Amino acid sequence: MxxxxxxxxxxxxxxxxxxxxxxxxxxxxxxxxxxxxxxxxxxxxxxxxxxxxxxxxxxxxxxxxxxxxxLDLHHALSDAPESIAIRSKCRAVLSDEMSPRQLTAWIHAQFGHRSDCMEIEVLAELDDDYDMVDSSVSVEDESVVDRRVLEIAEAVVDRSLRS
Structure with a gap:
């Protein structure tokens, strides 16, 4: 981590x-x-x-x-605050402190489907996908949704390391 x-x-x-x-x-x-x-x-x-x-x-x-x-933090805060704010939760998922499902549920509860941040929107949609898996409406397996969440979490954390 x-x-x-x-x-x-x-x-x-x-x-x-x-x-x-x-x-x-x-x-x-x-x-x-x-x-x-x-x-x-x-x-x-x-x-x-x-x-x-x-x-x-x-x-x-x-x-x-x-x-x-x-502290001259202007550059560090140049990304949208929502995308910076989700970094710690994405790191928590990648270090197994939080499950992918918990991340999407948190994102959905905090932001709903009303964010301008692409990663947040996709994670909120993936929370809906988990709900469909839970209700047997989806043909996808939960592990498929987990992998997609992990890919997004990795991208968010990787982008923050390059900043």
Whole structure:
């Protein structure tokens, strides 16, 4: 499994926040603290590490924007936030921490069929394919759908490594 730098984890946490995913606030705080522990410094970064559940979302948005400038993360955040946000889940599938079916169910629950990100759309459709397999409507075997999910997860992770 690929070990991410603290800065890469912060980029993913920022994307989770921008997409509005569960636990994004906690992910931001932990990732910012990890970046600080790795030796980076910035006033906004330190403030972001100390955010709490009760902090106003507009204040958090402002801190995130300031951290992006402080750490010059513009290039790392140039992809659509949805495609960055799904990377950690794709890595989890590839390291057997999550099943392909769990990934598609999570994608479908978080994004439905309304994403501009091609990988998210395909994974949501594959969740529908799993449902058809479960209800014996499909002639495909679950392992065929699993392989397609794994191919997409690999592509998402490979693309992030080239960025």
């Amino acid at each position: 690929t070990v991410l730098s603290p800065s890469d984890r912060l980029v993913e946490a920022i994307s989770w926040w921008r997409v509005g995913l569960d636990d994004a606030r906690a992910a931001l705080s932990y990732a910012a603290a990890d970046v600080l522990a790795a030796g980076e410094w910035g006033e906004a970064l330190a403030e972001l590490a100390g955010i709490s559940a009760g902090d106003n979302p507009f204040v958090v948005d402002d801190l995130v924007s300031r951290v992006v400038v402080e």
